[in-house]
Amino acid sequence: ADVDDGAIADAGAARITVRGTARQVLAFFAALGDDRYPFVVAELRNQQKGRSCAVVPSDLRLWIEAAQHYLYPDVTVVCGEPEFTDDHTDTLVNPTLIVEVLSKSTKDFDRGEKFTLYRTLPSFAEYVLIAQDRHHVEHIVRQADGRWILADIDRLESTVSLASIEGRLALAEIYDKVTLPARRVSSSSS
Numbered sequence: 001a002d003v004d005d006g007a008i009a010d011a012g013a014a015r016i017t018v019r020g021t022a023r024q025v026l027a028f029f030a031a032l033g034d035d036r037y038p039f040v041v042a043e044l045r046n047q048q049k050g051r052s053c054a055v056v057p058s059d060l061r062l063w064i065e066a067a068q069h070y071l072y073p074d075v076t077v078v079c080g081e082p083e084f085t086d087d088h089t090d091t092l093v094n095p096t097l098i099v100e101v102l103s104k105s106t107k108d109f110d111r112g113e114k115f116t117l118y119r120t121l122p123s124f125a126e127y128v129l130i131a132q133d134r135h136h137v138e139h140i141v142r143q144a145d146g147r148w149i150l151a152d153i154d155r156l157e158s159t160v161s162l163a164s165i166e167g168r169l170a171l172a173e174i175y176d177k178v179t180l181p182a183r184r185v186s187s188s189s190s
Contacts, residue, residue: 040099040130040174041075047167053079053096063091066120075099077165078123094123096164101130115140119148125164134183135175 045055055077061070063085070091077097085091098118100110110129118124119142127148129138137153139160153160153171160169 040101040169043169043173044075044077044099044165044167048077048165051166053077053165053167054082056082056092059090061091062095062118062121063093064117064120065093067117069117071114071117073098074101077167079165093121095121096123097126097128097162098124099128099130101132103132111138126162128160128162128169130174133181135171135180137169137171137174 041055048054055075058072058074058076060076061072062076063070073095075098076092076095077099078092078094079096080094082089082092083094085093095118100106100114102110107129115127118127125142127138127140129140131137135154135156137160139151139153140148141151141163142148151160156172156175158171160171162168
């Protein structure tokens with residue numbers, strides 16, 4: 001693989017600048033501060049080989065025209081010809097699918113304001129939110145009438161069907177070899 005070893009991380013923006021196939025996957029880990037989800041990028045990239053959609057690195061920012069704001073998704077898939085704000089090709093304006101891996105510090109923003117901003121993009125059709133603390137994926141799909149439908153998926157034997165990119169993600173694969181944090185059981189005294 002073509003690899004540029006000049007990786008630059010900006011943890012505040014979950015940003016990494018890298019080049020090449022192997023580094024794109026590593027960039028995803030580094031941006032999360034975690035190496036738990038290599039399957040998402042690798043699987044989506046494999047499914048899109050020979051198709052018109054491409055998985056782009058996490059250092060490619062999105063321009064939200066309606067809010068005059070940049071955002072850095074964890075994973076972006078663009079179908080058709082990528083459209084950029086200028087010749088630098090570092091700011092995409094037409095994502096099809098966006099994946100965010102939720103953390104304690106980002107989950108409210110990812111579900112709320114960030115999703116609201118993403119929805120202003122006409123090309124944006126699907127949103128996948130992956131929990132780090134339990135087996136749980138939120139799959140949100142834009143309907144033909146503009147409504148968004150949420151499906152909560154918790155069973156490891158389930159598969160998320162990604163219609164906008166003709167792909168899929170199996171929960172068993174997403175969480176393969178992932179050690180989840182111990183869940184606290186609240187006790188009440190009588």
